[in-house]
Amino acid sequence: MRELQFREALREAMNEEMRKDENIFLMGEEVAEYNGAYKVSQGMLEEFGEKRIIDTPIAELVFAGIAVGAAMNGLRPIVEFMTFNFSLVAIDQVINSAAKMLSMSGGQFPMPMVFRGPTGNAGQLGAQHSQNFENWYANCPGLKVVVPADPYEAKGLLKSAIIDPDPVIFMESEVMYGDKGLVPEEEYYLPIGKARVVKEGTDVTIVTFGKMLSRVVLPAVEELTKEGINAEVIDLRTVRPIDYATVIASVKKTNRMVFVEEAWPLASISTEVSFKVQREAFDYLDAPIIRITSADVPLPYASTLIQEALPNAERVIKAVKEVLYLNK
Numbered sequence: 001m002r003e004l005q006f007r008e009a010l011r012e013a014m015n016e017e018m019r020k021d022e023n024i025f026l027m028g029e030e031v032a033e034y035n036g037a038y039k040v041s042q043g044m045l046e047e048f049g050e051k052r053i054i055d056t057p058i059a060e061l062v063f064a065g066i067a068v069g070a071a072m073n074g075l076r077p078i079v080e081f082m083t084f085n086f087s088l089v090a091i092d093q094v095i096n097s098a099a100k101m102l103s104m105s106g107g108q109f110p111m112p113m114v115f116r117g118p119t120g121n122a123g124q125l126g127a128q129h130s131q132n133f134e135n136w137y138a139n140c141p142g143l144k145v146v147v148p149a150d151p152y153e154a155k156g157l158l159k160s161a162i163i164d165p166d167p168v169i170f171m172e173s174e175v176m177y178g179d180k181g182l183v184p185e186e187e188y189y190l191p192i193g194k195a196r197v198v199k200e201g202t203d204v205t206i207v208t209f210g211k212m213l214s215r216v217v218l219p220a221v222e223e224l225t226k227e228g229i230n231a232e233v234i235d236l237r238t239v240r241p242i243d244y245a246t247v248i249a250s251v252k253k254t255n256r257m258v259f260v261e262e263a264w265p266l267a268s269i270s271t272e273v274s275f276k277v278q279r280e281a282f283d284y285l286d287a288p289i290i291r292i293t294s295a296d297v298p299l300p301y302a303s304t305l306i307q308e309a310l311p312n313a314e315r316v317i318k319a320v321k322e323v324l325y326l327n328k
Contacts, residue, residue: 028080064090081117099142127298156190173211201232
């Protein structure tokens with residue numbers, strides 16, 4: 001094992017797969033000469049050349065469409081959006097072309113491609129650059145949606161996404177690129193569609209994904225543990241497909257659930273999982289499920305308002321105590 005930054009783990013995943021398959025290429029704004037907006041593709045132009053590491057104009061709809069055509073013709077593109085906020089410009093190609101092509105062509109055109117880049121807020125970047133669209137893309141049949149929580153997960157899941165036969169939305173937190181974590185020396189892949197139990201517990205199930213794990217949930221669990229509360233923590237890893245079975249099995253053990261995600265509350269991933277849990281494990285619940293999301297507003301610019309709008313450890317601790325009836 002060695003310690004890598006989140007961005008380095010992503011780079012290793014792409015390098016390893018590109019060395020195996022010359023049909024894989026990376027394209028996006030500033031991925032080549034500038035080494036990537038967040039330096040994820042640093043050094044890749046030197047190794048793979050300008051035909052496989054391709055700088056594009058600021059035209060997301062155009063290069064997403066080029067990638068779709070490339071995938072239809074047997075190549076395996078990796079498209080980097082400088083931020084998934086900008087993917088809205090390209091969403092017609094992502095939803096109406098990439099996601100639907102296999103079905104609409106009667107299986108004639110597999111779509112092995114990855115759309116990747118940063119998601120979520122990164123501080124005072126304004127409402128238009130601070131959004132979470134995991135639930136938007138997860139709503140579309142034909143796509144897989146992956147949201148890794150640390151460098152180990154990032155590398156293993158991205159390698160699986162690159163070799164997957166279907167289009168994968170791979171969403172990386174904008175504030176996690178410098179995060180460090182242990183990554184194996186040997187090659188490995190992590191399964192898409194299988195959640196991981198980060199911490200075993202008996203009192204309450206806390207479900208989350210992406211940066212909420214390290215930034216919000218684990219600090220909260222550390223404090224809860226000091227108070228004698230034994231929480232089980234589940235990282236979904238992927239939000240399409242969702243591993244309902246792991247969540248439901250945990251809830252049947254703990255009898256309580258708190259779900260933490262950064263997106264807005266309406267039609268969120270937490271809404272869907274909560275429905276599934278009450279449908280499949282209603283008789284095991286000893287308290288209503290609590291969801292913790294961002295406030296139902298465009299993210300403010302003022303730092304004080306940002307703190308009020310986003311999930312935090314204090315809200316998680318309060319919610320856990322509420323489902324345990326310790327706040328009454």
